[in-house]
Amino acid sequence: MPELPEVETVVRGLRSRLEGRRVGELVFLSPHLGQKQPLPALGPDLYRGRKIDKIWRRGKMIIFNFSGGCGLLIHLKMTGQLYLCSPKHPVDKHTHARMTFADLSSELRFRDIRKFGFLNCLPTTEILTRVNSELGPEPLDLDFSGFQSRLKKHGGKKIKGWLLDQKIVAGIGNIYSDEILIRARIRPDRLADRLSPEETRRLFRAMKFVLRKAIELRGSSISDYVDSKGEKGKFQQKHLVYGREGLLCRRCRKTVIRRKKIAGRSSFFCPHCQK
């Protein structure tokens, strides 16, 4: 499930290969994907010959800026993949869009088994407005006082739900929320405004540490995640709780990891380490 570190890894890979290139054509292979476009959508033909000025990330969103104000807004949701490959690489039934380039032999593919993800053709101004109205601040840019004030503002929420809420902080999903909470030693069902100053500090540090470390290790490959070169990440090897129900905690080595549904998501935690 691509979250901030996976999306950042994909963006860095695409940026180094694609910024400055000119589009050959953009083709949608799945009509379904086109229908999901919010208005005002731009026609794919409009992208021919345009230069890619910038590829960037906001939360879990991937954004392409092209010359002439055209943009792409992409979300991988759970099983989406965005990678470069040879045009000869087989196109299967889960490949929903492809983009070729005038000055590069590789092509870009958007593939998504569950079709929850999207790739929208929109003006960059539209993308900017949407992204900024729908998403809270970047967790890696957030300072401690901003973090504290957001904890207070949405203090009634369980901390797990708080971390997952893209409007509060953008980019954290189910894997990283659990991995942050074990390192902060806080139970996922604690209320956001009931954390002690020490716990608040630990949570802030754990959030930064886990996200930075996961980016360094190029993300977690749990199910379908691969980066822009089709390669897997390595952070799953560092997971302390996620997906480890019934196994011994890797932190205290004596308590069995429990799983409980919190904020609608299965949450893994150590009842001994997390208070």
Add this chain to the structure above:
DNA sequence: AGCCCATCCTGTCCGC
């Protein structure tokens, strides 16, 4: 305000 649930979708896994 915040929780829970259903929804979108398909592959995987488990039990019978």
Add this chain to the structure above:
DNA sequence: TGCGGACAGGATGGGC
């Protein structure tokens, strides 16, 4: 071995 149902989850929208 095969079938069917449960499950997984990011985000949204509705109801409480």
